[in-house]
Each structure stands twice: as structure tokens, then as C-alpha cells.
Amino acid sequence: GKYTKEDILKKVKEDDVEFIRLQFTDIFGDLKNVAITASQIEKALDNKIMFDGSSIEGFARIEESDMYLYPDYDTYETFPWRPQQGKVARLICDVYKPDGTPFEGDPRYVLKRALAEAKEMGYKMNVGPECEFFLFQTDENGMPTTNTYERASYFDLGPLDFGENARRDMVLTLEQMGFEIEASHHEVAPAQHEIDFKYGEALKTADNIETFKLVVKTIAKRHGLCATFMPKPKYGVCGSGMHMNMSLQKDGKNIFADENDKLGLSQEAYWFIAGIMEHMKEMTAITNPLVNSYKRLVPGYEAPIYIAWSAKNRSPLIRIPSARGAGTRVELRCPDPTANPYLAMAVCLKAGLDGIKRQLPVPASVDTNIFNLTAEEKKERHIHSLPANLREATLAMSESDFMKEAVGNHIFERYTKAKMDEWNEYTRQVTDWEISNYLYKV
Ligand code: ADP
Numbered sequence: 001g002k003y004t005k006e007d008i009l010k011k012v013k014e015d016d017v018e019f020i021r022l023q024f025t026d027i028f029g030d031l032k033n034v035a036i037t038a039s040q041i042e043k044a045l046d047n048k049i050m051f052d053g054s055s056i057e058g059f060a061r062i063e064e065s066d067m068y069l070y071p072d073y074d075t076y077e078t079f080p081w082r083p084q085q086g087k088v089a090r091l092i093c094d095v096y097k098p099d100g101t102p103f104e105g106d107p108r109y110v111l112k113r114a115l116a117e118a119k120e121m122g123y124k125m126n127v128g129p130e131c132e133f134f135l136f137q138t139d140e141n142g143m144p145t146t147n148t149y150e151r152a153s154y155f156d157l158g159p160l161d162f163g164e165n166a167r168r169d170m171v172l173t174l175e176q177m178g179f180e181i182e183a184s185h186h187e188v189a190p191a192q193h194e195i196d197f198k199y200g201e202a203l204k205t206a207d208n209i210e211t212f213k214l215v216v217k218t219i220a221k222r223h224g225l226c227a228t229f230m231p232k233p234k235y236g237v238c239g240s241g242m243h244m245n246m247s248l249q250k251d252g253k254n255i256f257a258d259e260n261d262k263l264g265l266s267q268e269a270y271w272f273i274a275g276i277m278e279h280m281k282e283m284t285a286i287t288n289p290l291v292n293s294y295k296r297l298v299p300g301y302e303a304p305i306y307i308a309w310s311a312k313n314r315s316p317l318i319r320i321p322s323a324r325g326a327g328t329r330v331e332l333r334c335p336d337p338t339a340n341p342y343l344a345m346a347v348c349l350k351a352g353l354d355g356i357k358r359q360l361p362v363p364a365s366v367d368t369n370i371f372n373l374t375a376e377e378k379k380e381r382h383i384h385s386l387p388a389n390l391r392e393a394t395l396a397m398s399e400s401d402f403m404k405e406a407v408g409n410h411i412f413e414r415y416t417k418a419k420m421d422e423w424n425e426y427t428r429q430v431t432d433w434e435i436s437n438y439l440y441k442v
Pocket residue numbers: 126127128129130182196197198199200243245246247254321326327328329331
């Protein structure tokens with residue numbers, strides 16, 4: 001690791017830290033934390049801080065509820081938006097059981113397990129996410145709305161872009177926290193934004209996504225705005241995705257590149273793509289976890305619907321961007337920012353590794369616009385669709401031994417049950433759409 005226990009103790013003193021937040025993530029990707037005062041830091045670093053796991057949704061039953069937080073020293077960081085005297089620092093933690101073994105319900109552990117399997121095959125995984133979000137107005141009580149007066153579009157700038165100042169503040173804050181920001185821009189829909197940070201090792205990137213969302217929401221609030229990562233907050237405009245750019249490294253080299261191949265891709269890259277395509281339907285409940293996620297995955301808004309890949313076309317589920325060498329990567333375009341980043345990366349990696357292990361042949365690429373193909377042409381080319389809604393996605397996951405192994409029994413049982421409950425709750429609602437379409441007509 002980067003830091004020792006002594007380093008952290010020294011930093012806490014030097015940084016004049018008063019509070020330390022011990023963070024972890026639940027199975028749905030929600031960030032949780034326990035705050036301790038600086039006086040308790042040694043106890044925390046010795047893995048002695050306990051919490052009641054039964055109070056966290058989907059975590060543990062009452063009878064097995066004692067959980068311990070094991071801080072990952074390398075994740076030490078202070079929050080630049082908090083007071084500079086009596087600072088607030090955070091440590092991202094692994095969750096352990098009282099017997100000293102990792103808790104199977106900890107998503108960070110699920111990703112670590114997948115990464116260990118990759119490591120045995122000699123691979124390291126790199127991930128670069130492209131996280132989109134909306135900045136909406138708040139009402140007179142400070143509550144979020146879906147209102148915006150903004151009319152700006154892709155790559156527009158101020159004064160059209162009302163979120164420009166907030167976005168700049170987000171970028172600066174992220175940089176203070178060690179992020180390398182590659183680009184930030186206004187997105188296609190009014191009030192929609194994207195901030196891209198440099199790819200890195202998967203576990204660190206998953207931690208970074210959680211931090212990124214916290215920063216974006218916090219800074220938006222300071223500007224009197226509300227940031228939302230909801231996949232489709234508004235009918236009729238683009239939704240927010242989180243494209244996942246992925247590559248594998250061996251002995252420090254990107255092994256997805258091969259100069260001698262006609263597309264510049266290696267055999268491993270093709271197998272990896274084939275593995276993702278093979279398991280995509282089973283994984284979608286993880287990459288697109290909300291009822292609302294499926295309202296983004298519809299024709300006409302740049303979001304993918306069909307399970308296909310291309311190195312020429314920008315719109316398929318799996319795109320191979322033109323960069324080669326160190327930038328060679330597979331871009332998965334369905335995930336949205338509400339996915340649990342640890343679980344999403346774990347299942348993508350497991351699927352890719354499965355493709356490599358089984359040497360799965362990659363289906364032919366589809367370089368034409370799939371939306372222009374007839375149903376028959378799609379059938380001829382074996383082009384399948386992503387699950388149409390959370391119910392289809394959850395059923396596909398429930399029936400998958402691959403997914404049970406990938407996320408482990410504990411999360412598999414709780415996740416599929418929670419998602420089916422969510423679907424059932426939703427589908428029993430009487431919506432505004434039904435009222436406006438039926439009430440007066442029937
Ligand atoms: P797009 O063309 O899809 O809009 P962006 O430029 O917005 O792509 O984002 C590309 C992302 O891919 C960035 O986060 C970048 O760091 C990441 N990336 C670049 N090279 C690699 C790689 N070898 N492995 C994983 N991610 C990578």
C-alpha cells in the first residue's frame with residue numbers, strides 16, 4: 001500500500017482533522033458512513049470499529065449483525081468543501097465479520113474477489129467511466145425538482161450553460177481530491193452534464209465513482225442546484241448513462257491491442273467482448289438497476305437496446321473507440337450511474353474472463369445502424385435485445401448460475417428479491433400517464 005498506519009496518524013495530525021468518516025457501500029451502491037472523532041483513529045486503523053449490519057438494507061440478518069470496518073489506508077483523503085480547520089477526512093473500508101473473514105455482502109469484496117481471479121490469470125483491469133448527470137433547480141424549500149430554465153445542448157458554453165460555474169467547482173474539488181479530470185462538458189439535453197476522469201485500476205475507479213457522486217451532489221447543493229444521477233429524469237430528452245471503458249493489462253501492457261489484427265485488437269479483446277455479450281442479459285439488473293433505468297434504454301436517445309458490437313459505429317451496446325496502443329479499450333454503453341460500481345465492474349470482468357477462459361467466438365460486428373434493420377434481419381443476424389424492463393432483467397439474473405457465482409449467494413439472493421419487490425411495487429402504481437390517457441376516455 002501507499003500509506004502505513006503511522007502515515008495516517010501523522011496525516012490526521014498534520015491536516016488538523018477533527019472527524020473521520022469510515023465509508024462503505026451497500027449492495028445497491030449507496031454510500032454509508034460512520035463518523036468518528038480524531039481521538040478514535042487508532043482504534044479505527046486497528047479494525048476495531050463495529051456497526052450493526054442489520055440496519056443496512058440487504059446486508060445482514062439481526063442474528064448475524066455485528067460487522068467490523070477495516071479501513072483501506074490508501075483511500076485516506078480530506079473533504080475540501082469542509083472547514084479547513086478541524087477538517088473532515090474519510091477512509092473507505094472493507095466490511096468484515098466478527099470471525100475476521102470478509103463479509104460476502106460487501107460489494108467491494110465481490111470486486112476484490114473478481115480481481116483476484118483476474119490476477120491469477122496474470123491480468124489487471126483498468127476502467128474509465130463517463131458519468132452523466134442533470135443539474136436541476138430546487139424549489140423554495142430547497143427540495144429537488146426536474147425544472148430548469150436552461151436550453152443549452154452538447155458542448156455549449158456560458159451564458160447558455162447555467163451549470164458552468166457549478167461544474168467548474170466540481171472539477172476543481174475533484175482535482176483537490178486527487179482525480180485527474182480529462183474533460184467536462186455540457187451534454188445533449190438541457191441541464192445535462194458529463195465529467196470524465198482518467199481511467200485507473202478497477203477497485204480505485206469504483207471507489208472514485210462513489211466519491212465522484214458525493215462531490216457532484218455536494219457542490220451542486222452549494223450552488224443552489226440539485227444534481228441527479230437518475231437515468232431518465234425527463235421524458236423526451238436523453239437520459240444519463242455511465243459508459244464503462246474497460247481494458248486488461250498484463251506485465252504493464254494493455255493486452256487488448258494487437259497491431260497485426262485488422263481492427264488492431266487482440267484475441268483476448270475479442271474473447272472478452274464475446275464473454276460480455278454472452279452474459280449481458282443476466283448482468284443487466286446490475287448495470288441498469290432501477291425501474292427508471294429502462295426508460296433510458298429506448299430508441300432515439302443514443303442509448304443502446306441491442307446486444308451487438310462495432311468498431312465503426314458510436315451507437316451499439318459495445319463500442320471499440322478508435323484509440324489504439326495504451327488507449328485500446330472496450331466501451332460498454334448500457335450502464336447508468338445508479339449501478340453499484342463495484343458489482344458492475346465485478347460482473348463485467350467475470351463475463352470477460354469467462355469469454356477468455358472458454359475462448360468464446362465473437363459474433364460478427366454490426367457496423368450499420370441496427371435501428372434501421374427489420375425484425376427479420378435482426379433475427380437472421382442473431383441480434384438480441386437487452387431486457388426491456390427491470391422485471392425481465394431481474395428474471396434473467398435470477399436464472400443465472402453465472403451471476404450467482406459472480407456476486408456470491410448472499411448478494412444474489414438479496415439483490416434479486418429486492419429488485420423484484422421494487423418492480424412489483426412500481427407496477428401496482430396508477431401513474432399520471434394512465435390518468436391522462438384513460439380517465440376521461442373510458
Ligand atoms: P467517448 O468518446 O465515449 O465520449 P470519453 O473521452 O468521454 O469517451 O471517455 C473515455 C474514457 O475512457 C476516459 O475515462 C478515459 O480515461 C478512459 N480510457 C482511456 N483509455 C483507457 C483504457 N486503456 N482502459 C480503460 N479506460 C480507458
